[in-house]
Amino acid sequence: xxxxYHEELDTLTVRLVEMTRLVRSAISRATTALLDADLELAExxxxxxxxxxxxxxxIETSIFDLMARQQPVAVDLRMIITAxxxxxxxxxxxxxxxxxxxxxxxxxPDSAIPPELRSTILEMGQIAERLVTKAGxxxxxxxxxxxxxxxxxxxxxxxxxxxxxxxLLADDWRYGIEPAIDVTLIGRYYERYADHAxxxxxxxVYLVTGSRANGRAVQGAPGT
Amino acid sequence: xxxxYHEELDTLTVRLVEMTRLVRSAISRATTALLDADLELAExxxxxxxxxxxxxxxIETSIFDLMARQQPVAVDLRMIITAxxxxxxxxxxxxxxxxxxxxxxxxxPDSAIPPELRSTILEMGQIAERLVTKAGxxxxxxxxxxxxxxxxxxxxxxxxxxxxxxxLLADDWRYGIEPAIDVTLIGRYYERYADHAxxxxxxxVYLVTGSRANGRAVQGAPGT
Numbered sequence: 209x210x211x212x213y214h215e216e217l218d219t220l221t222v223r224l225v226e227m228t229r230l231v232r233s234a235i236s237r238a239t240t241a242l243l244d245a246d247l248e249l250a251e252x253x254x255x256x257x258x259x260x261x262x263x264x265x266x267i268e269t270s271i272f273d274l275m276a277r278q279q280p281v282a283v284d285l286r287m288i289i290t291a292x293x294x295x296x297x298x299x300x301x302x303x304x305x306x307x308x309x310x311x312x313x314x315x316x317p318d319s320a321i322p323p324e325l326r327s328t329i330l331e332m333g334q335i336a337e338r339l340v341t342k343a344g345x346x347x348x349x350x351x352x353x354x355x356x357x358x359x360x361x362x363x364x365x366x367x368x369x370x371x372x373x374x375x376l377l378a379d380d381w382r383y384g385i386e387p388a389i390d391v392t393l394i395g396r397y398y399e400r401y402a403d404h405a406x407x408x409x410x411x412x413v414y415l416v417t418g419s420r421a422n423g424r425a426v427q428g429a430p431g432t
Numbered sequence: 433x434x435x436x437y438h439e440e441l442d443t444l445t446v447r448l449v450e451m452t453r454l455v456r457s458a459i460s461r462a463t464t465a466l467l468d469a470d471l472e473l474a475e476x477x478x479x480x481x482x483x484x485x486x487x488x489x490x491i492e493t494s495i496f497d498l499m500a501r502q503q504p505v506a507v508d509l510r511m512i513i514t515a516x517x518x519x520x521x522x523x524x525x526x527x528x529x530x531x532x533x534x535x536x537x538x539x540x541p542d543s544a545i546p547p548e549l550r551s552t553i554l555e556m557g558q559i560a561e562r563l564v565t566k567a568g569x570x571x572x573x574x575x576x577x578x579x580x581x582x583x584x585x586x587x588x589x590x591x592x593x594x595x596x597x598x599x600l601l602a603d604d605w606r607y608g609i610e611p612a613i614d615v616t617l618i619g620r621y622y623e624r625y626a627d628h629a630x631x632x633x634x635x636x637v638y639l640v641t642g643s644r645a646n647g648r649a650v651q652g653a654p655g656t
Binding site for chain 1 (some may be wrong): 495496499500503504505506509513516517520597600601605609610612613616617620
């Protein structure tokens with residue numbers, strides 16, 4: 209049987225996985241709200257972001273508590289520090305889904321997305337969902353191989369992001385400035401969402417191996 | 433005389449203040465590069481961001497080291513956790529200055545900023561500089577009153593950001609889509625830069641008082 213200390217550490221993982229579920233649902237609903245000009249769905253994303261923030265608060269509180277009462281070392285210390293960071297990334301992903309939903313709400317009853325761009329935005333939403341789902345699995349399983357795979361999905365997101373700009377800059381763009389601004393910001397939100405999912409996966413790699421191939425630093429930290 | 437442990441904690445503050453200096457210089461040079469279409473200056477912002485990243489790595493390494501060797505409690509623990517977070521915010525501010533510089537480089541020898549928007553962008557750059565300079569002073573002095581003042585400068589940034597969009601959406605906008613995209617993204621970079629500076633100041637408030645009025649959570653953490 210695991211002791212209370214290790215159970216608390218396990219609970220951190222459970223909460224992080226729960227955050228990945230909530231922010232996956234958020235980006236999924238935000239994408240649909242955007243494409244269907246669904247005000248109710250947009251509002252649900254905006255109001256439910258508080259739940260993501262609440263779990264992050266709980267994670268932060270547990271971490272302070274754990275560190276004040278225990279003296280975590282080696283992999284436990286890495287777990288605590290990476291949980292803080294992963295929680296921060298996931299909290300931000302919730303904000304970004306909320307930003308997408310707010311654009312949907314702002315343009316309702318119209319859709320902010322012109323017909324030519326609907327499939328690109330749909331794909332960006334699907335990649336975002338895939339990235340956060342994989343990130344959640346990696347957090348639960350601590351599977352380094354899977355965590356490393358997220359970089360490829362992120363490349364696909366960057367490709368779609370470039371395609372958005374190409375459409376906006378084509379000679380036959382006929383929607384004017386406002387939709388171009390909306391699409392530019394929305395593209396940026398999806399791209400950042402994906403970046404944060406990749407950061408979560410990189411933190412899983414760091415947690416397990418104690419070293420970082422790329423991205424964030426801490427090369428000299430204990431255990432590396 | 434302070435012991436080695438507390439000297440290490442003080443060094444964290446020194447490094448954070450050094451980061452604020454570097455990212456202030458970065459946004460200052462990035463703004464000038466943008467307005468003057470100065471390629472050399474843009475390149476200097478891009479190449480020198482590695483220095484900001486290096487200091488953040490050092491901070492992270494010191495923190496792991498401190499936590500592995502010591503058992504920080506109460507205000508020391510808060511210092512360590514907030515240093516990690518402030519370092520993360522400052523590292524991101526360096527990235528955002530770099531993003532601004534990259535737009536300047538992309539449009540060189542033209543300026544990405546149409547004449548009508550030069551004064552707005554200049555003001556955004558100045559507010560960004562003021563915010564990070566104040567944030568740096570707050571980190572050094574731990575002055576809660578000054579830290580709370582940053583919210584007002586951030587309101588000024590939001591106002592300028594709205595003015596940008598108003599210009600882009602005016603009937604007499606005659607620069608087409610590409611500059612509109614550039615300005616949309618640049619506006620977002622300055623706004624995010626300001627947000628991160630405000631987060632640094634809020635973390636100073638939390639560090640000193642142990643409580644958070646708004647923004648990030650940890651309400652239930654020890655000392656609150």
